[in-house]
Amino acid sequence: xxxxxxxxxxxxxxxxxxxxxxxxxxxxxxxxxxxxxxxxxxxxxxxxxxxxxxxxxxxxxxxxxxxxxxxxxxxxxxxxxxxxxxxxxxxxxxxxxxxxxxxxxxxxxxxxxxxxxxxxxxxxxxxxxxxxxxxxxxxxxxxxxxxxxxxxxxxxxxxxxxxxxxxxxxxxxxxxxxxxxxxxxxxxxxxxxxxxxxxxxxxxxxxxxxxxxxxxxxxxxxxxxxxxxxxxxxxxxxxxxxxxxxxxxxxxxxxxxxxxxxxxxxxxxxxxxxxxxxxxxxxxxxxxxxxxxxxxxxxxxxxxxxxxxxxxxxxxxxxxxxxxxxxxxxxxxxxxxxxxxxxxxxxxxxxxxxxxxx
Numbered sequence: 001x002x003x004x005x006x007x008x009x010x011x012x013x014x015x016x017x018x019x020x021x022x023x024x025x026x027x028x029x030x031x032x033x034x035x036x037x038x039x040x041x042x043x044x045x046x047x048x049x050x051x052x053x054x055x056x057x058x059x060x061x062x063x064x065x066x067x068x069x070x071x072x073x074x075x076x077x078x079x080x081x082x083x084x085x086x087x088x089x090x091x092x093x094x095x096x097x098x099x100x101x102x103x104x105x106x107x108x109x110x111x112x113x114x115x116x117x118x119x120x121x122x123x124x125x126x127x128x129x130x131x132x133x134x135x136x137x138x139x140x141x142x143x144x145x146x147x148x149x150x151x152x153x154x155x156x157x158x159x160x161x162x163x164x165x166x167x168x169x170x171x172x173x174x175x176x177x178x179x180x181x182x183x184x185x186x187x188x189x190x191x192x193x194x195x196x197x198x199x200x201x202x203x204x205x206x207x208x209x210x211x212x213x214x215x216x217x218x219x220x221x222x223x224x225x226x227x228x229x230x231x232x233x234x235x236x237x238x239x240x241x242x243x244x245x246x247x248x249x250x251x252x253x254x255x256x257x258x259x260x261x262x263x264x265x266x267x268x269x270x271x272x273x274x275x276x277x278x279x280x281x282x283x284x285x286x287x288x289x290x291x292x293x294x295x296x297x298x299x300x301x302x303x304x305x306x307x308x309x310x311x312x313x314x315x316x317x318x319x320x321x322x323x324x325x326x327x328x329x330x331x332x333x334x335x336x337x338x339x340x341x342x343x344x345x346x347x348x349x350x351x352x353x354x355x356x357x358x
Contacts (some may be wrong), residue, residue: 199245222343282316
């Protein structure tokens with residue numbers, strides 16, 4: 001199987017960076033910024049500002065690092081950033097269209113060539129704009145297309161696989177577990193054949209249900225009535241085989257309960273997270289919010305590079321079926337109000353109180 005390897009990182013040393021600044025290399029933009037101690041500002045490598053003396057310059061990997069060190073963007077940099085952002089967005093959108101329309105998914109070199117960038121630079125820009133690598137975007141698009149083909153098309157499973165952009169059955173079956181969580185024909189049959197083990201326990205927040213498929217944890221549910229939690233699980237996986245956990249599986253419940261009772265312990269569970277690529281980005285951002293910290297829906301939208309998608313972020317939080325492990329309870333309204341929570345506002349408030357006291 002052919003593999004695409006990223007080249008050695010360019011502009012890795014201060015000498016290389018200074019040479020790029022002197023030459024005002026546009027290709028260096030996005031790799032680092034330089035700051036001037038005597039003026040307190042930072043610029044892109046290609047900036048047309050007057051060159052400073054070398055002894056007054058220090059380098060940072062990005063603008064955020066420069067600002068954290070106390071520097072501010074130059075006026076020219078602020079103006080350039082708006083135009084550069086629009087240009088990057090257009091290039092990435094064009095790359096996404098190529099991925100979506102190509103008969104065979106293009107590789108990194110092909111995408112970078114179309115964008116007029118080095119593979120390393122394009123990879124970095126694409127991930128900064130979309131929150132996903134080009135390969136991950138391609139996989140997410142093909143997975144969505146495959147699900148649509150299997151759900152709505154009368155074509156055979158093989159035809160659906162090819163229709164989704166897989167140029168061979170073998171390549172699809174190498175990744176089918178990640179894309180669908182089960183065999184394609186089982187997916188088409190509504191999850192028939194999937195085996196999900198589950199157990200119900202009690203914690204100080206009420207009843208708790210933990211379920212695990214062949215791939216990992218697929219549900220952590222909280223509520224007052226254990227029977228309702230089981231029915232909720234049945235509704236999520238109507239054609240799967242649900243099996244009550246044995247004594248060994250009960251240890252998993254204990255691990256989750258232990259995390260709820262003492263958030264600082266941490267939780268290291270395999271997550272079987274099913275959702276759209278957008279939900280994946282939101283849920284990943286949620287997992288990066290540490291205990292004792294709250295963020296707003298707008299802040300999560302900013303973190304995933306979609307500042308206008310506040311409502312969609314809230315919907316992704318509501319679609320989360322994995323309580324605590326994906327900590328949507330740490331998201332509050334901009335004014336600090338607790339807002340809603342799938343498992344009850346009182347539980348959300350109590351979780352936040354415990355994390356603050358931990």
